[in-house]
Amino acid sequence: MRSMRSTGFRRRTQRVLEQGTSFVADASASFRRNGLMTAAAVTTIMVALLVVGAAVLIGLNLGNIAEVVEGQVQVVAFLRDGLTSVEAEKVRTAVGAVPGVEEVEFVGRGEALQRLQQQMGEHAAFADLASTNPLPDSLEVQLTDPRSAPVVASVVARQPGVAEVTYGGEVVDRLIALTRGLRGVAALLTVFLTSVALIVVVNTIRLTVIARRQEIEIMQLVGATPWFVRWPFLIEGLFQGAAAAVAAVVVLGTVYLVGMLRLQVTMPFLPLAGPADAALPLLGSVLMGGFCVGAAGSLLAIRRFLTS
Amino acid sequence: MVQFQDVTKGYPNGVLALRRVSLRVDPGEFVFVVGPTGTGKSTLLKLLYRDESPTEGRVFVAGRDVSALPHRAIPELRRGLGVVFQDFKLLPSRTVFENIAFALRVIGAPPQEIRSRVIRALDLVGLAHRPDAMPGHLSGGEQQRISIARAIVNDPPLLLADEPTGNLDPNSSWEIMQVLSRINLRGTTVIMTTHNKMIVDILRRRVVQLAAGRVVRDQSRGLYAVDA
Ligand SMILES: Nc1ncnc2c1ncn2[C@@H]1O[C@H](COP(=O)(O)OP(=O)(O)OP(=O)(O)O)[C@@H](O)[C@H]1O
Ligand SMILES: [Mg+2]
Numbered sequence: 001m002r003s004m005r006s007t008g009f010r011r012r013t014q015r016v017l018e019q020g021t022s023f024v025a026d027a028s029a030s031f032r033r034n035g036l037m038t039a040a041a042v043t044t045i046m047v048a049l050l051v052v053g054a055a056v057l058i059g060l061n062l063g064n065i066a067e068v069v070e071g072q073v074q075v076v077a078f079l080r081d082g083l084t085s086v087e088a089e090k091v092r093t094a095v096g097a098v099p100g101v102e103e104v105e106f107v108g109r110g111e112a113l114q115r116l117q118q119q120m121g122e123h124a125a126f127a128d129l130a131s132t133n134p135l136p137d138s139l140e141v142q143l144t145d146p147r148s149a150p151v152v153a154s155v156v157a158r159q160p161g162v163a164e165v166t167y168g169g170e171v172v173d174r175l176i177a178l179t180r181g182l183r184g185v186a187a188l189l190t191v192f193l194t195s196v197a198l199i200v201v202v203n204t205i206r207l208t209v210i211a212r213r214q215e216i217e218i219m220q221l222v223g224a225t226p227w228f229v230r231w232p233f234l235i236e237g238l239f240q241g242a243a244a245a246v247a248a249v250v251v252l253g254t255v256y257l258v259g260m261l262r263l264q265v266t267m268p269f270l271p272l273a274g275p276a277d278a279a280l281p282l283l284g285s286v287l288m289g290g291f292c293v294g295a296a297g298s299l300l301a302i303r304r305f306l307t308s
Numbered sequence: 309m310v311q312f313q314d315v316t317k318g319y320p321n322g323v324l325a326l327r328r329v330s331l332r333v334d335p336g337e338f339v340f341v342v343g344p345t346g347t348g349k350s351t352l353l354k355l356l357y358r359d360e361s362p363t364e365g366r367v368f369v370a371g372r373d374v375s376a377l378p379h380r381a382i383p384e385l386r387r388g389l390g391v392v393f394q395d396f397k398l399l400p401s402r403t404v405f406e407n408i409a410f411a412l413r414v415i416g417a418p419p420q421e422i423r424s425r426v427i428r429a430l431d432l433v434g435l436a437h438r439p440d441a442m443p444g445h446l447s448g449g450e451q452q453r454i455s456i457a458r459a460i461v462n463d464p465p466l467l468l469a470d471e472p473t474g475n476l477d478p479n480s481s482w483e484i485m486q487v488l489s490r491i492n493l494r495g496t497t498v499i500m501t502t503h504n505k506m507i508v509d510i511l512r513r514r515v516v517q518l519a520a521g522r523v524v525r526d527q528s529r530g531l532y533a534v535d536a
Contacts, residue, residue: 223462
């Protein structure tokens with residue numbers, strides 16, 4: 001009983017393996033036959049995937065930056081020039097009493113310059129600033145809720161002794177708007193390029209389908225299931241999608257690594273996504289995209305030739 | 309084995325290929341379907357292997373209503389019948405053996421059974437000595453015998469033949485008729501459309517005559533035409 005079942009299992013496995021091997025052989029044979037069309041199909045899929053991947057990478061980094069900046073949201077009130085320390089302390093108390101304010105810290109102009117120098121690194125340009133420090137004294141206001149920044153900022157601005165108020169929220173808002181805009185453009189571009197890629201894939205695989213029309217007709221006549229007929233073409237489509245995805249990942253990965261190294265030298269404070277963080281979203285989106293375009297293209301190409 | 313109940317078939321272009329056809333074929337019968345061109349003979353067979361479905365009425369194959377068959381059940385239906393055409397429909401780049409084995413492979417037959425079943429089918433059509441020939445190097449009659457071997461390699465109880473001798477000279481046609489008779493003697497039901505008067509008149513089997521999509525004569529041991 002037991003051995004019978006295991007022979008049956010072995011037979012089935014063997015059959016699946018044989019069929020699988022012949023499917024793959026079919027697919028690679030047509031890859032060779034329609035070389036030029038296949039290259040064109042792979043290239044167009046790759047272009048579409050480059051856009052998808054680039055959008056994912058840029059979106060990832062903008063999101064990162066927005067998140068870091070959002071965490072740092074604070075209202076900064078610049079004080080009028082020439083206030084005495086007693087006057088400054090008075091302003092500080094008044095600001096501390098504004099609803100929504102958690103804590104207020106006085107930052108003298110000397111300290112402000114030092115912080116800026118630390119942030120920007122040791123650039124020569126700062127050396128001569130020491131004598132003619134352009135920065136005013138300021139109050140750094142921590143908020144109980146970062147979202148109340150605009151309201152608190154407008155109240156603080158009306159306090160006597162306060163010259164100007166800024167809050168990081170403006171940057172966050174702009175980053176979010178930028179990310180949204182980028183997503184929109186990328187989505188449109190992706191839809192357009194994917195449609196083009198799909199059309200090329202369908203036409204490429206249709207060449208194979210037409211070359212094997214007779215086989216397809218006979219298969220269906222003698223009772224092959226539609227999936228049995230589809231498989232070789234589906235594999236061909238997946239091959240094309242996978243090849244395009246690998247090419248796109250290599251291109252994007254190289255460009256990203258080089259670009260990231262450059263940016264980190266010139267703008268070390270930018271919170272860029274490292275290779276490890278970027279790899280998964282990039283691979284995931286590009287591979288998924290490639291497989292989807294390849295599969296959809298091949299299924300569309302054969303649809304008309306399946307009677308059932 | 310086969311039953312048509314009041315079957316009407318209209319094509320999308322408005323042509324009524326069959327009009328209220330009722331017909332019953334019992335297991336083991338050999339039936340000629342005759343009639344002028346365009347009277348619906350091929351359509352009658354297409355309804356049986358579900359290449360088309362009827363506009364009205366019902367079609368039964370081996371007790372199963374195939375007019376209402378869902379798409380996914382079509383492969384199963386076709387594994388239970390063989391179909392032979394005037395133009396053979398062989399794969400020119402594969403050997404005789406491979407052409408027949410193909411039909412077994414695509415329905416997932418066990419690989420270790422394929423060789424013996426193909427040889428048995430070739431034996432039945434008298435071509436066991438040419439398994440490695442390419443179809444293009446064989447005569448029309450031999451090619452048709454390969455296509456018959458492919459149709460019966462799965463031992464279906466029903467064989468449909470649409471003008472199987474249409475492209476053949478009289479000698480080859482007789483070879484084909486001998487093969488089909490042999491298959492019928494083994495118990496397979498055979499339904500064959502034909503324009504070949506001589507074959508019908510000599511073999512004297514059941515004759516169903518169509519005219520403009522209607523059954524106008526159904527006669528056992530009939531002739532090609534009544535008044536000839
Ligand atoms: N797919 C189709 N679409 C539209 N009309 C069709 C289709 N197939 C057949 N017809 C029409 O249906 C009618 C019957 O065709 P069918 O092929 O069944 O005739 P037949 O008896 O087999 O003819 P022949 O002896 O020439 O083979 C014809 O008028 C034909 O033009
Ligand atoms: Mg016909």
